[in-house]
Amino acid sequence: MMRREIDFLLYDWLDIERLVDLAAFGDQERTDWDAFLNLSEDISENEFLSCYKATDREEPYLDNGQVRVQKDLKAALATYLKAGLHLSALDVENGGMGLPYTVATAAMAELMASNVAGSGFILLSAANTRVITEFGTPAQIASFATPQIEGSALGTMCLSEPDVGSSLGDITTRAVPDGDDAHGMRYRITGQKMWISAGDHDVTENIIHLVLAKAVQPDGSTIPGPKGTSLFIVPKVLPRSMGQVRNDIAVAGLNHKMGYRGTPNCLLNFGEDGGATGWRIGKEGEGLRIMFQMMNEARIGVGLSGAALAYRGYQLARTYAAERIQGRPIHLPSNSRPITINQHPDIRRMLLLQKVISEGALALCLKSALLCDVAQYAENGVEKKNAAALLDLLTPVIKSWPSEQGLMALHQSIQVHGGYGYTRDFDVEQLYRDSRLNPIHEGTTGIQAIDLLRRKILLDEGRTFKIFLETVRNTIKDATSFPDQAAQLSGLCDHFDSLVRAILETESTEDALSNATGFLEAFGHFVIGWIWLDLAMAGERSGDHQIAEVKKWACRYFFAAELSKIPGLLALLENDNSLTRTVPDTVLI
Amino acid sequence: MMRREIDFLLYDWLDIERLVDLAAFGDQERTDWDAFLNLSEDISENEFLSCYKATDREEPYLDNGQVRVQKDLKAALATYLKAGLHLSALDVENGGMGLPYTVATAAMAELMASNVAGSGFILLSAANTRVITEFGTPAQIASFATPQIEGSALGTMCLSEPDVGSSLGDITTRAVPDGDDAHGMRYRITGQKMWISAGDHDVTENIIHLVLAKAVQPDGSTIPGPKGTSLFIVPKVLPRSMGQVRNDIAVAGLNHKMGYRGTPNCLLNFGEDGGATGWRIGKEGEGLRIMFQMMNEARIGVGLSGAALAYRGYQLARTYAAERIQGRPIHLPSNSRPITINQHPDIRRMLLLQKVISEGALALCLKSALLCDVAQYAENGVEKKNAAALLDLLTPVIKSWPSEQGLMALHQSIQVHGGYGYTRDFDVEQLYRDSRLNPIHEGTTGIQAIDLLRRKILLDEGRTFKIFLETVRNTIKDATSFPDQAAQLSGLCDHFDSLVRAILETESTEDALSNATGFLEAFGHFVIGWIWLDLAMAGERSGDHQIAEVKKWACRYFFAAELSKIPGLLALLENDNSLTRTVPDTVLI
Numbered sequence A, B: 001m002m003r004r005e006i007d008f009l010l011y012d013w014l015d016i017e018r019l020v021d022l023a024a025f026g027d028q029e030r031t032d033w034d035a036f037l038n039l040s041e042d043i044s045e046n047e048f049l050s051c052y053k054a055t056d057r058e059e060p061y062l063d064n065g066q067v068r069v070q071k072d073l074k075a076a077l078a079t080y081l082k083a084g085l086h087l088s089a090l091d092v093e094n095g096g097m098g099l100p101y102t103v104a105t106a107a108m109a110e111l112m113a114s115n116v117a118g119s120g121f122i123l124l125s126a127a128n129t130r131v132i133t134e135f136g137t138p139a140q141i142a143s144f145a146t147p148q149i150e151g152s153a154l155g156t157m158c159l160s161e162p163d164v165g166s167s168l169g170d171i172t173t174r175a176v177p178d179g180d181d182a183h184g185m186r187y188r189i190t191g192q193k194m195w196i197s198a199g200d201h202d203v204t205e206n207i208i209h210l211v212l213a214k215a216v217q218p219d220g221s222t223i224p225g226p227k228g229t230s231l232f233i234v235p236k237v238l239p240r241s242m243g244q245v246r247n248d249i250a251v252a253g254l255n256h257k258m259g260y261r262g263t264p265n266c267l268l269n270f271g272e273d274g275g276a277t278g279w280r281i282g283k284e285g286e287g288l289r290i291m292f293q294m295m296n297e298a299r300i301g302v303g304l305s306g307a308a309l310a311y312r313g314y315q316l317a318r319t320y321a322a323e324r325i326q327g328r329p330i331h332l333p334s335n336s337r338p339i340t341i342n343q344h345p346d347i348r349r350m351l352l353l354q355k356v357i358s359e360g361a362l363a364l365c366l367k368s369a370l371l372c373d374v375a376q377y378a379e380n381g382v383e384k385k386n387a388a389a390l391l392d393l394l395t396p397v398i399k400s401w402p403s404e405q406g407l408m409a410l411h412q413s414i415q416v417h418g419g420y421g422y423t424r425d426f427d428v429e430q431l432y433r434d435s436r437l438n439p440i441h442e443g444t445t446g447i448q449a450i451d452l453l454r455r456k457i458l459l460d461e462g463r464t465f466k467i468f469l470e471t472v473r474n475t476i477k478d479a480t481s482f483p484d485q486a487a488q489l490s491g492l493c494d495h496f497d498s499l500v501r502a503i504l505e506t507e508s509t510e511d512a513l514s515n516a517t518g519f520l521e522a523f524g525h526f527v528i529g530w531i532w533l534d535l536a537m538a539g540e541r542s543g544d545h546q547i548a549e550v551k552k553w554a555c556r557y558f559f560a561a562e563l564s565k566i567p568g569l570l571a572l573l574e575n576d577n578s579l580t581r582t583v584p585d586t587v588l589i
Helices: A003-013 A016-021 A030-057 A071-082 A101-135 A138-150 A287-323 A345-377 A381-422 A427-435 A445-458 A463-478 A483-505 A510-514 A516-541 A545-575 B003-013 B016-021 B030-057 B071-082 B101-114 B116-135 B138-150 B287-323 B345-377 B381-422 B427-435 B445-458 B463-478 B483-505 B510-514 B516-541 B545-575
Strands: A061-063 A066-068 A153-158 A174-181 A184-197 A206-215 A229-235 A249-254 A265-270 A276-281 B061-063 B066-068 B153-158 B174-181 B184-197 B206-215 B229-235 B249-254 B265-270 B276-281
Touching: A003 A016, A003 A030, A003 A101, A003 A345, A003 A516, A016 A101, A016 A345, A030 A071, A030 A101, A030 A427, A061 A249, A066 A249, A071 A101, A101 A138, A101 A153, A101 A184, A101 A206, A101 A229, A101 A276, A101 A287, A101 A345, A138 A153, A138 A206, A138 A229, A153 A184, A153 A287, A174 A276, A184 A206, A184 A229, A206 A276, A206 A287, A229 A287, A287 A345, A287 A381, A287 A427, A345 A381, A345 A516, A345 A545, A345 B445, A345 B510, A345 B516, A381 A427, A381 A445, A381 A463, A381 A516, A445 A463, A445 A483, A445 A510, A445 A516, A445 B345, A463 A483, A463 A516, A483 A516, A483 A545, A510 A516, A510 B345, A516 A545, A516 B345, A545 B545, B003 B016, B003 B030, B003 B101, B003 B345, B003 B516, B016 B101, B016 B345, B030 B071, B030 B101, B030 B116, B030 B427, B061 B249, B066 B249, B071 B116, B101 B116, B101 B287, B101 B345, B116 B138, B116 B153, B116 B184, B116 B206, B116 B229, B116 B276, B116 B287, B138 B153, B138 B206, B138 B229, B153 B184, B153 B287, B174 B276, B184 B206, B184 B229, B206 B276, B206 B287, B229 B287, B287 B345, B287 B381, B287 B427, B345 B381, B345 B516, B345 B545, B381 B427, B381 B445, B381 B463, B381 B516, B445 B463, B445 B483, B445 B510, B445 B516, B463 B483, B463 B516, B483 B516, B483 B545, B510 B516, B516 B545
Parallel strands: A153 A206, A174 A206, B153 B206, B174 B206
Antiparallel strands: A061 A066, A174 A184, A184 A265, A184 A276, A206 A229, A229 A276, A249 A265, B061 B066, B174 B184, B184 B265, B184 B276, B206 B229, B229 B276, B249 B265
């Protein structure tokens, strides 16, 4: 359903065909990627989209300690794994297809737009597999990654705990050393893990959990904070060498959520019966560090799902508005013929808003995926380094902008459908509920904001930020066909430039950091403004008059209606930045 | 749960005790109102709030043609009716309590915050009763209003139809004359009515439907457009004189919605078996006109529910944030003691945002209710006329601002709860889903926008708008303690003044009307800015230092963070106002 747009983004805009010049992709060509995208699209639409509603209606349930997943989704996942689509971005030496991450991401967008709850199983397992292949020993890879690669197991990430939320340094799950064996240092794991997506299910026989826990020291203590965390492989079913018996892991409960209902979200008890068996992966104390290497991709994944859900919502709204007949132009009498609602200017506005958000967000995510490829495989050192730095800077935007704005877009998708859009008969209702998770998981918007302003800008002393501004200014230089938009964006470059300088020069950054979310919102709009100008130029370059028109109008709309909001979003930071920090407790009643 | 705020708004801010100087309320005093508010609060919290979740989980269902409602809600409604709370605003001569609408509205806010689905039954019936007592014959009142007053029947409004949406002039339900009797002109009604809240249920034995239909002319035709519509009383059970048999009305289906699930929302078939029996109320051709007399109050009702849901969300978020321990101040090491999350500046920002939206929206609704009282009962002709005009102008804002912004506030309520807020274990999840209906029913936000800019401003040639600006300027004149805010609001007065003048002077208003929604959003913020400045002054006047502080800080936050967004919201209208009208169809792909 997104293929036409994906083709434009991948080939016309990002020109990913140049990736074949890199050694990593030297034996591939566009036809390979297109074949993969075709297969992904088929399976997404035929297997996953067809059970979108059923996965919401028939939530996973506990059956005698075992979680059961909606049957059509289970079948769809089996088809997906059998087709090997989960191996797209995994490197060839580990049994993967070794496709560019950009291409794999485009295919994932289709899957997410079809059934985001289904995509959860796949994404987590892919990240889990990558952790094990990257940090595991050959024996660990053979026993715990290979089954996932072969499709006989899926993987999870067990990080948070009931009282911990995002403060992962404060976890209390304990790992007591218990000797070693062929799989490495063995531990007994005890503790409770919360919010575990696909934490239990009947899609595959085995589930490989990656569990963040504190290794207990010889004196019985654990080390406080992030440095005390280590990572452990804890399989649901123990390896053949241990008799393939069930590990000491129990599903203590399922969370019942507003959306994303098809993915079981579990509270897992590890070691109620003496301790679950686990093996450490990586070094002691490096648990969080390892996990955070996966975080960029996890966050792109969330942003991508925000974009994909909004994209599908836009498609549905557009189709509905072209068919639904109601009302008449304001200057015609009340007995004139009613018209399709997409002829009403306010409906057109809502459609344009959905378009610029969903397509802008999708473009941002695919561009980020390309930055991942370049950062990993580029042969030019500077290009590689800059891509990595830019990706790092943009990650909070990639995570939060599609999440927050995608929800705004879906708000409009419902609005276009009127009362029908609020009923469970129409998919936009479910898309909206599904979408509401995105500003929360993998780090809330507020956490992304602190990450952007503190870690990515202030602690970096604005270096990468400056590179980014140069990148934007280079785009502006080329944008001779769009002088108005170029001028508007150029003004914003100067605005952000001086704002960031001012913050860097302030003695205490506490007030600025108190307003990090406003900064993130404004900066996100700025980034998407840059993307839309670039998309308009790519449309023009494409030589396709129709595409050029579409991108030009969308760019014009984004600049006129959205980019103009930036000063307002920055007002609290620029004019009254101590307010939220100094407001007395007694006011918050 | 809102009582403290309600008391401040009613007595300190709006000074409603001066209403007792009016003949209509001459025999009442504050203690009467307080007793009524106490009883309402008790029943809201003890009967309705306690089944808030159950009414969502156990949706109404069809049982052999009869809709069954969740049992606790059914009991709560019976208690409410038995206590006579539904009679608060009805005039004494018709058996009501004759309280000021302002007081009745405050009590309704408590009910809505407790269980908005429960409030639906009451509100519709109250509006129905008022139509019948105002436009009905004595016999109609006795047979169809009195049962509602006595609590043995509830009423509905049957306006929309499957293919009609908000274009009520296009309905096709037909009413064929069928003689007359003691209840007036009798008709046979046939047609399908959609989105009928409380359209069937087992709370009361009888249900009195007010049905909008087209009276069939002697030549078999109907009159196109709004002028062809008439209003009919169509009871579920026919009057005693007709043997108390069931009328020809069938529940064709129930809509399953995202929220508001406790209120059955029905598709009703009238006259499948030869024609439902109904009596015309009011004159032929005046159906829509009569219904729209109720529309102001219906729209205040929607705004009020937006405010009430957001208010409860804020209370829950505030309480949660004061208890939940997570993370630490940014400058402290990772092994320092974690703190309650309401100490994090970004959480404080989210709480402030919820506060200014929910309390600002509640204030707007209560002020509007007071305008209703003044417009109806004031003895000074100018005051009465101005109140009516101002109410008319503000109605689109009262309907849409709390609806749209309340949802934004609840977005933050969930965000404060993190992952928990996304689960069905926490009420904020349900509040958010319930709240999503408000921008749709009783006229979408887009319809409110056209109503504001076209009917209330342009067709009025800006006269009432000018009165409103004067009112705001008078507030500014008095706001000597808040010079910064006064200056900011004064600038906005000038901005809106010249914007509206410019639109009035333009030859074609088509482009401006294409951007009516942006205008409504911006104007709504402006109105709430005025409200907050006035609240801050009332806080100061109250002599209560604590309240003065609270209002002052909230006002400061609203002005700094929200009012500054107005230029951005107006940008499309002011800079590129033909865009949405002229964008080619081929772009909306």
